[in-house]
Structures are given as structure tokens and as C-alpha cells.
Amino acid sequence: MSLKANWSYPTAVKFGAGRIAELAEHCKAAGMTKPLLVTDKALAPLPITQGALDILEAAGLGRAVFSEVDPNPNEKNMEAGLAVYRAGGHDGVVAFGGGSALDLGKMIALMIDQPCPVWDLEDVGDWWTRANPDTIAPIIAVPTTAGTGSEVGRAGVLTNSATHRKKIIFHPRLLPVVTICDPELTVGMPRFITAGTGMDALAHCLEAYCSPFYHPMSQGIALEGMRLVFENLPRVYATPDDLEARGHMMSAAAMGAVAFQKGLGAIHSLSHPVGAVYGTHHGTTNACVMPMVLDFNRPAIEARIGRAADYLGIRGGFEGFRAAVMDLRTELHIPETLSAMGVEAARLDALTEMALEDPSCGGNPIEMTYDNTRALFEACM
Numbered sequence: 001m002s003l004k005a006n007w008s009y010p011t012a013v014k015f016g017a018g019r020i021a022e023l024a025e026h027c028k029a030a031g032m033t034k035p036l037l038v039t040d041k042a043l044a045p046l047p048i049t050q051g052a053l054d055i056l057e058a059a060g061l062g063r064a065v066f067s068e069v070d071p072n073p074n075e076k077n078m079e080a081g082l083a084v085y086r087a088g089g090h091d092g093v094v095a096f097g098g099g100s101a102l103d104l105g106k107m108i109a110l111m112i113d114q115p116c117p118v119w120d121l122e123d124v125g126d127w128w129t130r131a132n133p134d135t136i137a138p139i140i141a142v143p144t145t146a147g148t149g150s151e152v153g154r155a156g157v158l159t160n161s162a163t164h165r166k167k168i169i170f171h172p173r174l175l176p177v178v179t180i181c182d183p184e185l186t187v188g189m190p191r192f193i194t195a196g197t198g199m200d201a202l203a204h205c206l207e208a209y210c211s212p213f214y215h216p217m218s219q220g221i222a223l224e225g226m227r228l229v230f231e232n233l234p235r236v237y238a239t240p241d242d243l244e245a246r247g248h249m250m251s252a253a254a255m256g257a258v259a260f261q262k263g264l265g266a267i268h269s270l271s272h273p274v275g276a277v278y279g280t281h282h283g284t285t286n287a288c289v290m291p292m293v294l295d296f297n298r299p300a301i302e303a304r305i306g307r308a309a310d311y312l313g314i315r316g317g318f319e320g321f322r323a324a325v326m327d328l329r330t331e332l333h334i335p336e337t338l339s340a341m342g343v344e345a346a347r348l349d350a351l352t353e354m355a356l357e358d359p360s361c362g363g364n365p366i367e368m369t370y371d372n373t374r375a376l377f378e379a380c381m
Contacts, residue, residue, distance in 0.1 A: 003183070003247035010152055010258060015181040015250070017243055020142065023052055023094070024059030026178040030138040032092030034062050036085050038105035039096045040069040048144060048185050052096060064088050066108075069097075072275050072282070073104040074161040075118060081108040085137075092138045095176070098197065099148030099282065102141055103156035106174045109137040110156075123155055123170035123359065131171050141176035144185045146236075146249035147197025147283050149204060149257020151179040159276050165354060166272040181254065183246035191237060192284070195332035198233040198249055200283025202226060202328075203267050203290060204256025209308060210301045211263030211363040218262035225255035227312055230324065234331055263363025266293045266355075266376065273354035280341050287334040288341060292379045294322050296372070300365035338380045348377045 004016030014022060027035050035056065043049050044067035057063040066084045069077055085093075085108055095105025111118050113135040120130050141151035150156065155170040189197070205225035208218050228248045235245035270293070271285035294305070298318060306317035314320045335341045343351075352374045355361060361368040 003244060011175050012178045013152070013181060013254070014178065015247070017182060017184045017247070019180050020052060020182045020185060021055065023055045023140070023142065023180060024061055026140055026180065027056065027061055027092065027094065028059070030092060030140060030177045032061065032138060034064070034088065034090050035092040035094050035140070036088060036090040036108070037065045037094040037096050038069065038081060038108060039065065039067050039101045040098070041067050043067070043097050043101065043144065046188065048188065049096060052094070052142065056094070064090060069101050069104045071100055072159045072166070072279055073100050073107070074159040076161055077104055078107045078111060078118065078158065082111060085112060092140070094140045094142060096142045096144065098143070098145035098193070099150050099157070102143065102148065102150035103158065106139060106150070106156040107158055107169060109139045110169070110171060110174060112137055118158060118169060119160070119167060121169050121171060123168040128171045133171070133173050136171065136173045139174070139176040141179045142185070143179070143181060143250065143253070145189060145193060145197040146186055146246065146253040147200035149201065149253045149255075151176060151181070152254045153257045164276045165357070166276045168359060181250045183243050183250055186246050186250065187241050187243070189240070191240070192333070194237055194240065195334065196281045196283035196287065197253070198229060198236070198283070199287035199290070199332065199334065201249065201253040201256045202229040202233070203283070203286035204260045204264070205229065205252070206290070207265040207267055207363065208256070208259035208262045210297060210304060210365050211265060212300070212365050213263050213363065215262035218259040221255045222259035222262070223308060223311055225252045225259060226308065228252035228255070230312055230328070233328065237332055264360040265364035266296060266361060266368060266373075268360035269355045269358040269364070269368065270377065270380065272358050272360065273351045274338065274341070274343055276354070277347065277351065278342055284334060285341065287329055287332070288336070288338060289380045291322060291325055291329070292376060294325065295379070296376050297365045338377070343381065345381060348374060348381075352377055
């Protein structure tokens with residue numbers, strides 16, 4: 001089976017090995033003459049990034065790069081990127097990397113010339129209408145991990161460096177005009193990043209599937225996305241150059257991000273504050289708390305998870321599904337508890353308050369209160 005295709009869902013997706021070669025032509029089609037490539041510090045010197053810059057330079061589009069992107073990017077990173085963008089006279093963004101680079105690239109494209117602070121564009125009600133859409137730069141997204149799905153989303157996550165709270169910033173024009181999904185770009189990921197990002201994709205699909213809201217399309221996408229993760233994440237972890245499995249994981253990542261417009265839940269509302277305060281890897285944190293959140297939500301999701309287990313070929317209904325998650329965590333060497341990730345019991349009160357402020361908790365199948373969320377954090381310790 002050839003994993004090469006062009007999709008128009010939810011944006012123009014160019015999927016297949018080697019398709020990074022098309023980067024310059026898609027930039028030109030989007031109206032870019034001098035794009036700024038936004039990536040992270042670790043990726044910037046690597047051959048895949050330098051190769052992308054070679055492609056842009058050879059096409060007469062320059063060789064500009066901004067890489068001061070933290071693992072949990074904040075408004076200081078954004079302001080630094082905006083300064084580089086304005087000084088260079090750029091006219092578009094190539095967001096290149098994992099979720100951090102993709103999200104920050106979107107924030108730079110959004111905030112070039114807005115009448116309000118970025119925090120006024122949080123994903124709350126119609127706040128996005130406060131932005132001037134005419135000043136938002138075009139975005140080309142090139143994911144180099146398979147987890148976040150930000151390449152097919154209309155939002156980005158930005159951490160407030162003063163409050164240590166993660167905020168979801170939304171605008172319809174943050175959806176990239178073209179996304180290039182080239183599985184060859186993911187081959188060199190460190191093994192722990194392959195694990196963490198892959199589990200992030202699973203968390204997106206799982207929480208969307210369990211969300212109580214009505215969205216049958218997302219429900220189906222989430223279910224098939226879970227199948228792709230269970231079947232292919234162990235393959236890419238064991239054999240990093242398995243391009244077919246890498247391709248399936250890139251699909252699962254995009255599917256998770258499309259599906260979670262149905263809602264997220266306690267996995268994300270716990271991991272967002274932990275990541276903001278402790279700087280932990282988002283997908284790894286999701287994976288750490290996943291079994292405990294399954295237990296927490298069991299009264300509301302047991303039958304639904306049983307149906308998913310049947311589709312996934314997992315025996316034993318809810319218990320079998322939970323065991324499969326535990327086996328996958330063990331195989332990928334995911335930390336077993338938040339304590340093992342450095343979270344301190346003394347901070348649980350504050351983390352609980354932050355979790356309840358996170359918009360993800362609104363999609364949880366069981367209503368999250370201070371008491372049950374605090375108890376859930378304790379279970380994760």
C-alpha cells in the first residue's frame with residue numbers, strides 16, 4: 001500500500017515520503033516571497049531543517065529561521081519571534097517541528113499587527129472576533145513529530161510566563177493553508193519523543209471518543225485513530241525507520257486533532273498545569289495520567305470503552321482496554337506516576353485549581369469538582 005495522497009480535510013494536506021521537496025512551491029502558492037521558518041532549538045541545526053532551508057533558498061525565498069522556542073512556548077518566545085519577523089520583512093510562516101514550534105509559528109503569524117494582546121484571543125466564546133483577520137500571515141505547517149496534530153488545527157497553546165497557565169489561542173485563520181506530512185522527517189526523533197508524541201495522539205483520540213458531546217464524525221475518526229496508534233506506535237518505537245508505521249502515526253496525530261473538536265477531558269486538564277509549572281513533555285504527561293483518568297471516568301464510559309475494545313480487537317472490555325494502555329506505557333518506558341516526573345505533593349492544591357480553570361475539563365464525561373480532581377491528582381502521584 002502506497003502511503004501517498006492529497007487530502008482536503010480539514011485543510012490541504014500533502015501526505016507522503018519525500019514531499020518536503022514541494023515546500024517552496026506551496027509557499028509561493030500561498031503568496032509568500034520571504035517566509036520565516038519557525039522551529040525549535042534542538043531541530044534548528046539538524047539535517048532535516050537545513051534541508052528545508054536549502055529548498056527555500058534554492059527557490060529564491062531566502063533562508064530565514066527563528067528557533068528560540070521553548071518546549072512549552074510562552075509570550076516571551078512569541079515576542080522574540082515577532083521581532084525577527086518584522087525586522088526581516090517576512091510575509092509568511094513555515095511552522096516546522098513538533099507541537100511547540102507549530103504552535104509558536106501560528107502565534108507569530110497571528111500577532112504581527114493585532115489591536116489586542118494575545119491573551120484576549122483565548123478560545124472563549126467569540127473572543128477570536130477581536131482579531132483583525134486581514135493582518136494574519138499565511139502558514140505552511142510541516143510536522144516532524146506524530147502527536148500534537150497542530151498542523152490541522154485552528155488554535156495554538158501558549159504558556160503565560162507570569163502565571164504558569166497554558167492558554168488555548170484560537171482563530172479560524174490559524175488553520176495552515178497547506179500541511180506537508182512527510183514521514184521521513186520523523187525518523188530521527190529521539191525514542192522518548194516518539195513515545196511521548198505517539199501517546200499524545202492516543203490521548204487526543206481517547207478523550208474525543210469519551211467526550212459526552214454529540215459529534216458522530218469525530219467519534220469515528222477518534223476510534224480509527226486509536227487503532228492506528230495501538231498497531232503502529234510499538235512498531236516505530238522498536239524500528240524507527242519503519243516508514244509505513246511512521247506514516248500511519250502521522251495520520252493518527254492529525255486524526256486526533258480533528259477529533260478533539262468534540263472535546264477533551266481530565267487527561268489534558270491535569271497535564272496542562274503540570275506542563276506549565278514543571279516543564280514536562282505534554283504527551284508523556286498525558287500518558288502518565290491516562291490509566292488513572294480511565295478509572296476516574298469508568299462509571300460513565302465503561303460501555304463505550306467496551307465497544308472500542310471490540311473494534312480494536314482487544315479482549316476483556318474496559319479491563320482489557322485499560323490493560324492494553326498499561327502494556328503500551330510499559331513498552332514505551334512512560335513514567336508510572338507524576339511523582340516520578342518531579343511533581344510535588346505540596347503543589348497539588350494549586351495544580352487542582354489550575355486544572356479546573358482549563359477548558360479541557362468541560363469535555364470530561366464526569367463533572368470535575370475540586371474534591372474529585374484533587375483526589376485524581378493524588379491517585380496520579
